Amino acid sequence: MTTSFKLELRRGSVVVGKWRMGRYRIERLLGEGANGKVYLVQRDRDWLAMKIGADTVDLQSEINVLKSLDKQRSLETFLYDVDDLYGPDGREYPFYIMRYVRGTTLASYLKQQGPEWFPLVALNLLGKLAKLHKAGWVFGDLKVENVMVADYGHVELVDYGGVTAKGKSVRQFTEIYDRGYWNGGSRSADPGYDLFSFAVLCIQLHEPKRLHALTKELLPQNRSTSELMEIADNCPGLKPVSGWLKRALMGEFADAAEGAEAWRALMHRRVTRNSPGMPGWLKGLAATSGLLLAASMGWLLLDLFL
């Protein structure tokens, strides 16, 4: 549905806001979303991200969400500027300027840094979702592409186009992450919706091919959470969390905070028990904990940093 959006800004060109006259130098395209493009830009010495929308009303409702998030967060400002620009085609396009998140996408981070980062990154992601849920929002369009990871597993969510107030219909979603698509529940925004997508995201990270194949071979009426569970159960990397995934797919967690708590407890228990069938990434965690003398102490310390 983005075929009408053809705006392209060249590297090095300078964009000046129509109303507030902010000057931004275009560096490069960072990504394309369902309703716009995001560029890396420079203002004075700062690196910022510029989202340009195809539709003013669409982009403004995203800005409204970001504004209320800004109010609630109090510390980290998200939104720097909101304005219109004149494209090379002479048309006006709305844009906003936000913080630039340095980092790589979730999938490539795990590929580069190793799968032993998965439990921690996932936990950090649950923490991010928990903040949103606490403030009354649901992220909506949670998927691998919308999670950026920086050094040491620091997680940032990008593309707030799907963020929806609790109780309303999810504004934007991606089929394979969608609870409704898997006949697993409604498309109303509740914290369980995000946790469902989170579970699919875990499966997508470990078994992308099998998940893709499943969407091709299943008839719509046969899509179900148990099909998803079957992939998780048969994946060695997901075995330790398969019980957790099941609870997320069944909507048993009240919100991401509760999910994060259970995730953390799960890691803790597995590490201290030191089970023989422990996969590589858990062994890595156990070793780290060992360095901190007592395994439980290690987790306590880790808790402090989270």
Added chain:
Amino acid sequence: MKQILLITDGCSNVGLSPVVAAAHAKSEGINVNVVGVLDQGDVGELGASEIEEIARAGGGLSRMVNMRQLSQTVQMMTRKTVVQTIQLAVQKELKQVLGNGSIEALPPEKRGEVVRVIDELGETSGLKVALLIDASASMKPKLAAVEEAIRDLMLSLQARQGKSEISVFHFPGSRHGDDCVMDLAWTSHLNGVQSIFPKLQMAGTTPTGPAIMQVVDYYRQGQNDMSDYSRRARNETDGMMGDYVV
């Protein structure tokens, strides 16, 4: 809000022009969206331009998609049209208040509140979508995907806070004289509906225009029921008043 969503794979070939019919719909306050479904190739230049023109005349959107994208397209189109319908209404109000019609012309800091209202109305207003399905012979292998898209749309609409209803029609009708046949009357859920198109007889003609007119009639009937009701209510009040006035 009222919408007709036409799903077709080719050109109309009988009766009133579908473009004229769509313009009729628009004059009744019904937006007409059109999805053209592609096989391997395309719907042909003629089909493509007709699809685009029907949507333009009907104040709606048109898209060409393959079967895999059908559900998502139907869902997004319906949502987009809701926002656009509300946006038009709000812009009309703005015109009276501010002397200019477009939200784009407002400075960014003033758009927030207007868009908040649009979003709120889009989520809470009542919505009716009549799905009109081309069931000519070439559509036969695509009907399963169409049914899936309808179920998917219902799921999205059910998540809205406002009342949402769909109805389903296909054309041509199996009997002579029927331009289209109703498969499903206004409903807000598909619980217990095993199959929307049970043992459909695929016929050769494609009376897209007359079928649109029939759906417009269906909308109008609904309204007539309403106005009959209100007329009756008014008469009763009149009668009572008459007693008092004399």
